[in-house]
Amino acid sequence: MTSIVKFEGIWGVGEETPHCYLLTVDDFTFLLDCGWDEKFDKSYVDRLARVLPRVDCVLISYPDPLHMGALPYLVGRCQLSCPIYATIPVFKMGQMFMYDWFQSHHNYDLVEHFTLDDVDSAFELITQIKYNQSIPMRGKGIGLNISAQPAGHMIGGSIWRILKDGEGDIVYAVDFNHKKERHLGGCELDKISRPSLLITDAFNASYRQERRRHRDEKLVAQLQETCRNGGNVLIATDTGGRVLEMTHMLEQMWSTRESGLAAYSLCILSNTGYHVIHFAKQMIEWMSEKLTKAFDSLRTNPFSFKHLKFCHNLTDLNRLPSPKVVLASFPDLECGYARELFVQWATNPKNTIILTSRTGPDTLARRLIENPHIRTFKLLEKRRMKLEGPELDEHYRQKREEEEQHQRIKMEEVESSSDSEGEEGLEAGKHDIIVLHEKAGTQSMFRSRKHHPMFPYHEDKVRGDDYGEFINLEDFDIGSMKEENKENIDIQITYEDEDIMDIEEVPSKCVAQTVTVRVAAQVLFIDFEGRSDGESIRKIVEAMHPLRVILVRGSQTDLQAFADNIRTMTRAKVFTPALGQVVNASMESHIYQIKLSESLVSSLMLMPAGRDMEVAWVDGYVSYPTENINGMIEEADRQVIASENQRDGDMAVLNLIHGEQAPSHSPVFINDIRLSEFKQVLSRAGISSEFNAGILWCANGTLALKKQDSGSISLEGPLSSDYYEIRELLYSQYAIL
Amino acid sequence: MTSTTRAAPRVQVLNLPEEESDELKITPLGSGQEVGRSCHFLEFKGKKVLLDFGIHPALTGMSALPFVDHIDPEQIDLMLVSHFHLDHAGGLPWFLMRTRFKGRCFMTHPTKAIYKWLLSDYIKVSNIATEHMLYSESDLEASLNKINVINFHEEKEVHGIKFWCYHAGHVLGAAMFMIQIAGVKILYTGDFSRQEDRHLMMAEIPQIRPDVLMIESTYGVSIHEPRESRESRFTTTVHTIVGRGGRCLIPVFALGRAQELLLILDEYWQQHPELHEVPIYYASALAKKCMSVYQTYTHAMNERIQRQISICNPFQFKHISNLK
Numbered sequence A: 001m002t003s004i005v006k007f008e009g010i011w012g013v014g015e016e017t018p019h020c021y022l023l024t025v026d027d028f029t030f031l032l033d034c035g036w037d038e039k040f041d042k043s044y045v046d047r048l049a050r051v052l053p054r055v056d057c058v059l060i061s062y063p064d065p066l067h068m069g070a071l072p073y074l075v076g077r078c079q080l081s082c083p084i085y086a087t088i089p090v091f092k093m094g095q096m097f098m099y100d101w102f103q104s105h106h107n108y109d110l111v112e113h114f115t116l117d118d119v120d121s122a123f124e125l126i127t128q129i130k131y132n133q134s135i136p137m138r139g140k141g142i143g144l145n146i147s148a149q150p151a152g153h154m155i156g157g158s159i160w161r162i163l164k165d166g167e168g169d170i171v172y173a174v175d176f177n178h179k180k181e182r183h184l185g186g187c188e189l190d191k192i193s194r195p196s197l198l199i200t201d202a203f204n205a206s207y208r209q210e211r212r213r214h215r216d217e218k219l220v221a222q223l224q225e226t227c228r229n230g231g232n233v234l235i236a237t238d239t240g241g242r243v244l245e246m247t248h249m250l251e252q253m254w255s256t257r258e259s260g261l262a263a264y265s266l267c268i269l270s271n272t273g274y275h276v277i278h279f280a281k282q283m284i285e286w287m288s289e290k291l292t293k294a295f296d297s298l299r300t301n302p303f304s305f306k307h308l309k310f311c312h313n314l315t316d317l318n319r320l321p322s323p324k325v326v327l328a329s330f331p332d333l334e335c336g337y338a339r340e341l342f343v344q345w346a347t348n349p350k351n352t353i354i355l356t357s358r359t360g361p362d363t364l365a366r367r368l369i370e371n372p373h374i375r376t377f378k379l380l381e382k383r384r385m386k387l388e389g390p391e392l393d394e395h396y397r398q399k400r401e402e403e404e405q406h407q408r409i410k411m412e413e414v415e416s417s418s419d420s421e422g423e424e425g426l427e428a429g430k431h432d433i434i435v436l437h438e439k440a441g442t443q444s445m446f447r448s449r450k451h452h453p454m455f456p457y458h459e460d461k462v463r464g465d466d467y468g469e470f471i472n473l474e475d476f477d478i479g480s481m482k483e484e485n486k487e488n489i490d491i492q493i494t495y496e497d498e499d500i501m502d503i504e505e506v507p508s509k510c511v512a513q514t515v516t517v518r519v520a521a522q523v524l525f526i527d528f529e530g531r532s533d534g535e536s537i538r539k540i541v542e543a544m545h546p547l548r549v550i551l552v553r554g555s556q557t558d559l560q561a562f563a564d565n566i567r568t569m570t571r572a573k574v575f576t577p578a579l580g581q582v583v584n585a586s587m588e589s590h591i592y593q594i595k596l597s598e599s600l601v602s603s604l605m606l607m608p609a610g611r612d613m614e615v616a617w618v619d620g621y622v623s624y625p626t627e628n629i630n631g632m633i634e635e636a637d638r639q640v641i642a643s644e645n646q647r648d649g650d651m652a653v654l655n656l657i658h659g660e661q662a663p664s665h666s667p668v669f670i671n672d673i674r675l676s677e678f679k680q681v682l683s684r685a686g687i688s689s690e691f692n693a694g695i696l697w698c699a700n701g702t703l704a705l706k707k708q709d710s711g712s713i714s715l716e717g718p719l720s721s722d723y724y725e726i727r728e729l730l731y732s733q734y735a736i737l
Numbered sequence B: 001m002t003s004t005t006r007a008a009p010r011v012q013v014l015n016l017p018e019e020e021s022d023e024l025k026i027t028p029l030g031s032g033q034e035v036g037r038s039c040h041f042l043e044f045k046g047k048k049v050l051l052d053f054g055i056h057p058a059l060t061g062m063s064a065l066p067f068v069d070h071i072d073p074e075q076i077d078l079m080l081v082s083h084f085h086l087d088h089a090g091g092l093p094w095f096l097m098r099t100r101f102k103g104r105c106f107m108t109h110p111t112k113a114i115y116k117w118l119l120s121d122y123i124k125v126s127n128i129a130t131e132h133m134l135y136s137e138s139d140l141e142a143s144l145n146k147i148n149v150i151n152f153h154e155e156k157e158v159h160g161i162k163f164w165c166y167h168a169g170h171v172l173g174a175a176m177f178m179i180q181i182a183g184v185k186i187l188y189t190g191d192f193s194r195q196e197d198r199h200l201m202m203a204e205i206p207q208i209r210p211d212v213l214m215i216e217s218t219y220g221v222s223i224h225e226p227r228e229s230r231e232s233r234f235t236t237t238v239h240t241i242v243g244r245g246g247r248c249l250i251p252v253f254a255l256g257r258a259q260e261l262l263l264i265l266d267e268y269w270q271q272h273p274e275l276h277e278v279p280i281y282y283a284s285a286l287a288k289k290c291m292s293v294y295q296t297y298t299h300a301m302n303e304r305i306q307r308q309i310s311i312c313n314p315f316q317f318k319h320i321s322n323l324k
Helices: A042-054 A071-076 A088-106 A116-124 A212-228 A242-255 A273-281 A289-298 A314-319 A336-345 A364-370 A389-416 A419-431 A433-438 A440-447 A478-494 A496-505 A534-544 A556-570 A598-603 A675-684 A721-732 B003-015 B092-098 B109-125 B137-146 B227-243 B257-271 B285-296 B303-309
Strands: A005-011 A020-025 A028-032 A057-059 A084-087 A126-129 A144-150 A158-164 A169-173 A197-201 A233-236 A265-269 A308-311 A324-328 A352-355 A376-386 A508-518 A522-525 A548-552 A573-575 A582-584 A594-596 A607-609 A613-615 A620-623 A652-656 A689-692 A695-698 A703-707 A713-716 B024-030 B039-044 B047-051 B078-080 B104-108 B147-150 B156-158 B161-167 B175-181 B184-188 B212-214 B280-282 B320-322
Touching: A005 A042, A020 A042, A020 A158, A020 A169, A042 A071, A071 A088, A071 A116, A084 A088, A084 A144, A088 A116, A088 A126, A088 A273, A088 A336, A116 A126, A197 A534, A212 A233, A212 A242, A212 A352, A212 A522, A233 A336, A242 A265, A242 A273, A242 A308, A242 A324, A265 A273, A265 A314, A273 A308, A289 B109, A289 B137, A308 A314, A314 A336, A324 A336, A352 A364, A364 A522, A534 A556, A548 A556, A556 A573, A598 A652, A675 A689, A675 A695, A675 A703, A675 A721, A703 A721, A713 A721, B024 B212, B039 B184, B047 B175, B078 B161, B092 B109, B092 B137, B104 B109, B109 B137, B109 B147, B109 B285, B137 B147, B227 B257, B257 B280, B257 B285, B257 B320
Parallel strands: A028 A057, A057 A084, A084 A126, A169 A197, A197 A548, A233 A324, A233 A352, A265 A308, A265 A324, A352 A522, A548 A573, A594 A652, B047 B078, B078 B104, B104 B147, B184 B212, B280 B320
Antiparallel strands: A005 A020, A005 A582, A020 A028, A144 A158, A158 A169, A376 A508, A607 A613, A620 A652, A689 A695, A695 A703, A703 A713, B024 B039, B039 B047, B156 B161, B161 B175, B175 B184
16 A cells, blocks of 8 residues: 555553544544543543544444544534544444433433533434445545445444555454354454454453353353342343343343243333334344344344333333343443442342443443452442422522523613514523523624613514414314324433433432442353454454554553464564554555655646646655755655655655756656547547557558557558658657656 | 458457457346336346346236346356336246356345245235246245345445445335446446435435446336325325215235325325324235335435434324225
8 A cells, every 4th residue: 555554542552441543544534433431531532632633534333432432522522523434323323322321421420521412413423324335535535435344243333444546455443243143243354355454452362252152051040040039130231232132132031931031020221222122123234144034034023022121210110020130221330220220239149230241441340340259349429419408599599590690681682672683582582591692792782772771671573464363273283283292292202302301400419429339249240242252353363464453452461462463473564552652554664755845846847647637757856854865756756765764753855956967868658548549539630540450550551550568559651741640649648758 | 451351350359258358238138128027138248147037017927037048047147136026026036946047146125025025925816827837935935045135335246246236216125236347337227216205215326427327218208297296186086085985996016106105195194184084994915014124124215214213103104004
């Protein structure tokens, strides 16, 4: 690949932090994922915000916070506005993840990083694509094509492939899963061979998995045991990724008679559970071949569940009879219903808590996995409480003041603007203060006008036609009114936004206190991460045979061991960048970017060549702003051969060699013309010609044009005016330097 | 110039292996100057592609098939099916199971899902002797395993033939195929519609220019009545008929346009409470069977449906019931 490829980890390099990388191909910058951790690390988004203006395109691999968590923040607060690409399921499920994530935090904490509106506006920017659909980049990225390939792990999960006009490709593949699962097919990395650059993670490099059958049996046994003893089971899982695999599997277990589980309640408890499954039903074409085949021949949707119930809050859950098995988000136990249930249920020795994935370091789930024998620990418990007593009074007082302020502003506006505008102003004032802010300009303009103190008075205008007041037919339409009501109810159930409004109306505050939790329940880690294990990853990388590898996300020991491993297996060049380090992963080691000096560009004699290109011959030398001649230029189009001792950093400048100093060269003909095309040129010029045995005979068979094996064209015949005319026409087909 | 030298290059051309020939050959095996049994045979650079394999709706048995004796099924690399209608996919089980075809066959997800039910219905309703039947229920069942699926816009490559498909409107899952062989692009539209309707999007115009365009021309020279006036003509006719106490029978093909008619009627009934007394039935087991396909593959439909679907499924009708 004759491009300059640079890679920088914004996060996720050298340690197990969320994925976020910057990849620059020539002038075009990709942001590969933008995950955020469970604790909303601020220094990371600051780092990211700094590089954001350079980003031309964002690629999202999976819908979870680990891969797209910072997206709402970037769009809402940092005004990210470049195109974002994700597959349809990543888009849909990503939305569910972000809603759930926000709501889970909002339930007992202030979320200051993003709002639901930010989530919506972030997803408006996303272009939804399909697997293997190649998308050409625009602007600076002309010539680059991206495409997503199935990656397994989560529905719609993508391995990104960046191709530069038939010059080899860059593959970004993290967290993939090669194994076929119940609802997903495996990744298709085996179809890619010899990529010029592979970016992958070392998270699982030294990890060994249990066999799938063992693992499933272990889960069933645990569920049976706990339920039979009358305990409840909490399975901590995510919102819309791995939960699909879990629900599908549990539903199957519940449907088989032998498991004896059908007597117990099975439910999914998350803010968006119903919608996640509802959307999953419409994404059969993204799932495993087995599922689509079953759907084609039986017409039963694999995600229409008989046993699984949906709960959207703890009251719903309490209505279900115990013993119950509950799938709750999030897997890190840092927020959401999973955490609430954990605090409630951990104290009962009959209960079981099942963790399904290794989340970020220092999260509650990770701590439990790493110290399985931990019995008591301290936990910061946050809660959203209703305001009471003096606090409530204080709140109302503040609110009143705000309202008064509001009113004042409104009044001023009403008074100051003329009648027709007054109506509009009031309309605006009704909404919220933000709209008023926008009006600030007009307001200050009118303030200069003198007016007399008087009680605020506003006349309600009644508009009407010849028959009196306008009648809105719908107000009297009984049938449709019913319908409308129904729809309203629907919306309230479905959209979390509505719920939030309700919550907002009840004055509340957030409190935090440290509590000691005694863990009496059984805590188990059963791996349902759906990532390839270390051994397989090594085999896959070996089979791909990449020429360059960049390793990200993993512990230092894993990174080093994996890097050594790849080096011995494939002799590829392996990079394990640290935070803030820029890796130059260009394929050709002697490509440099040079700046063309002003004087040079203005003196170029550009010749058109091909459809939209121009070429020129340059004799020049390369110099650094401070240093002198370093190398000689051989040819024009920026193919510079230069000595290797050049430093990075300052860009070299190409200067022109003037006059006689320039070495001479024989003319270069650029173009590849076909005789058949040239025949048309000749006929346009009024010269008749005819093909015979591969030779083009012109001017009544006196001149012969023949294409040589070397590709050049020879012209034979007696010197005549025809000869010169044809030669002139032939020359005009080339760019001659 | 003697005649012998003239003949020399021609002989050369004839001896040229087909891989090197620049000739692109398209042979209609059906639906050439007729309507029905769509089937086109495409040859270029030694690659052989078959587009659609329909049957003639007015004929039965072998005579309904396209003229397959012109080709050798064994040599065909790739077969593409544009949509599930009988005149485009009706002969497929016969071709896949009863010939020596060993290439690969592709269609979109919704097409495959409906194909099975549509053809099994076709087997049931065609009342000719079993020995004249083109294929049996078990052939149809087995043919499913030989059909691969492709998503819209997804690029695939088979034996050096690159192809992908665009939305074609018309019916759920209908696709227009762009086929690229040795850099030459051929667009095969199948049946398409450029009018967005209640549930389908209009046919896309590819951003990439094809070199050869194969386009259906059934309505090529006629001008359609605008959608609004056509629909209102339909709904007022229905309204007057039921208004004067009559019954209204609408004979319609079970799948495809019928779903659009159901959506129109359901919406019209919704707006006219006085009609709520009048029941609407659809009398098709097939349409009922395939309703779940319509409820599932919503990503192949237009934005309006996709917006609605997150609130309630528009294919769960309020005023229409199935006649058992």
